[in-house]
Amino acid sequence: MHIDMHLGQKLRNFRKHVGWTLADLSLRAGVSHQQIHKYEQGHSKMSAATLYRLGAIFSISPSAFFEGY
Numbered sequence: 001m002h003i004d005m006h007l008g009q010k011l012r013n014f015r016k017h018v019g020w021t022l023a024d025l026s027l028r029a030g031v032s033h034q035q036i037h038k039y040e041q042g043h044s045k046m047s048a049a050t051l052y053r054l055g056a057i058f059s060i061s062p063s064a065f066f067e068g069y
Helices: 003-018 022-029 033-041 048-058 062-066
Strands: none
Touching: 003 022, 003 033, 003 048, 003 062, 022 033, 022 048, 048 062
């Protein structure tokens, strides 16, 4: 599996685990819901800064996105 797809799946899993919509996460992350969707589909790369920001939002280490890869 391509790394961007893996990270996107992890992001979707974390988001769904807390019961948020794309719009809920986009408000917290400061990006559009379309961008969150692109991340989740593996169509956009997530920068290290984005992974740190998302990790902080979900109260997890950014390394959690790479577990199982």
